[in-house]
Amino acid sequence: MSLVVTVPTARLAENLGAVPDGVELLVWDMQTPAPHDRIDIVVPPYMGGTSALSALEGVDVGLVQGQSIGYDGVADHLPPGLRFANAASVHEASTAELAVALMLAAQRQLPRFVQAQPEGEWSPVFAESLADRRVLLVGFGGVGQAIAARLLPFEVDLTVVARSARHENHPGIGDIDVHAIDELPALLADAEIIVLTLPGGGETHHLFDETLLSQIPDGALLVNVGRGSLIDTDALERESGRIRAALDVFEQEPLPSEHPLWTTRGVLLSPHVGGASTAMNPRIARLIRTQIERMLAGEEPVNVVLPAG
Numbered sequence: 174m175s176l177v178v179t180v181p182t183a184r185l186a187e188n189l190g191a192v193p194d195g196v197e198l199l200v201w202d203m204q205t206p207a208p209h210d211r212i213d214i215v216v217p218p219y220m221g222g223t224s225a226l227s228a229l230e231g232v233d234v235g236l237v238q239g240q241s242i243g244y245d246g247v248a249d250h251l252p253p254g255l256r257f258a259n260a261a262s263v264h265e266a267s268t269a270e271l272a273v274a275l276m277l278a279a280q281r282q283l284p285r286f287v288q289a290q291p292e293g294e295w296s297p298v299f300a301e302s303l304a305d306r307r308v309l310l311v312g313f314g315g316v317g318q319a320i321a322a323r324l325l326p327f328e329v330d331l332t333v334v335a336r337s338a339r340h341e342n343h344p345g346i347g348d349i350d351v352h353a354i355d356e357l358p359a360l361l362a363d364a365e366i367i368v369l370t371l372p373g374g375g376e377t378h379h380l381f382d383e384t385l386l387s388q389i390p391d392g393a394l395l396v397n398v399g400r401g402s403l404i405d406t407d408a409l410e411r412e413s414g415r416i417r418a419a420l421d422v423f424e425q426e427p428l429p430s431e432h433p434l435w436t437t438r439g440v441l442l443s444p445h446v447g448g449a450s451t452a453m454n455p456r457i458a459r460l461i462r463t464q465i466e467r468m469l470a471g472e473e474p475v476n477v478v479l480p481a482g
């Protein structure tokens with residue numbers, strides 16, 4: 174058995190290191206014609222990878238291994254007959270770190286100190302804590318549970334709402350009740366920090382619409398590391414000033430430089446960098462290695478979220 178595997182960057186090939194005998198590893202960024210008619214595993218570029226999928230038209234591909242967890246939009250660009258695996262688990266720790274960083278920065282008003290530093294301005298504030306705050310975590314899959322595991326040592330009062338809990342016994346989390354999503358409006362009324370980790374797509378589109386946003390208590394912090402489409406951005410802008418927000422994901426990405434969110438008071442933005450850290454490449458490489466080993470052994474690959482249609 175032999176396999177042809179393509180990765181989009183030399184750095185990822187380096188992270189992958191030595192591959193088993195019989196595996197031909199090539200660097201292909203999908204901007205040039207496919208290097209072979211048959212490729213067993215194709216790894217498209219990170220971010221914006223969906224448009225590159227057209228390069229797979231007419232190529233016999235065993236598995237398309239994405240580098241993201243979210244795969245909204247992929248089905249529309251994936252040539253028929255190809256199957257797609259996502260990068261579930263790869264970005265969980267990194268995205269959870271960012272979510273906690275955004276919460277800490279917004280609660281303790283770190284941007285204010287960063288701004289005052291060049292002026293040598295001593296500007297103490299009596300800030301919101303993370304300790305003892307009532308945190309409502311929306312979504313309890315890999316990312317949500319990784320956030321819970323990191324938040325609990327901060328001594329927060331944690332409530333979780335989701336359709337289902339994908340993992341059981343995530344390290345660091347004891348038994349947590351998961352409330353059904355239809356309890357969301359009632360749970361919101363009591364929340365001081367709300368953290369969104371749901372996937373995008375039709376079912377969750379504008380879940381936080383004008384009505385739900387208006388039920389968030391005054392001064393509460395809305396954190397979104399799931400997908401921008403979860404929140405009606407126009408409605409959020411109308412609520413700004415009353416509630417605070419820390420957002421890593423947006424309905425339109427990149428967020429245009431003239432967008433009012435950039436300058437809205439009480440809004441902290443990061444440019445969709447939840448998964449973008451040094452943890453990523455070695456973890457993606459580990460996942461690719463698993464897929465190679467499974468395919469060499471004639472086993473099904475893991476993480477297939479779009480079976481060959």
Ligand SMILES: NC(=O)C1=CN([C@@H]2O[C@H](COP(=O)(O)OP(=O)(O)OC[C@H]3O[C@@H](n4cnc5c(N)ncnc54)[C@H](O)[C@@H]3O)[C@@H](O)[C@H]2O)C=CC1
Pocket residue numbers: 242243244261262264265268312313314315316317335336337338339354370371372373376377398399400421422445446447448449
């Ligand atoms: N900011 C960033 O850079 C990153 C963002 N993400 C986003 O985070 C999302 C979640 O990732 P994981 O936790 O690994 O996914 P997952 O599939 O493990 O968990 C999703 C959670 O959302 C819940 N859920 C899904 N659809 C729902 C619905 N319609 N109503 C109520 N609950 C629903 C599930 O029950 C589960 O608790 C990804 O789909 C991606 O969009 C992921 C990685 C990095």
Ligand SMILES: O=C(O)C(=O)COP(=O)(O)O
Pocket residue numbers: 219220221222240241242243244260264445447448
């Ligand atoms: O893993 C994810 O879902 C992420 O959000 C990060 O990457 P993406 O923007 O989906 O390419």
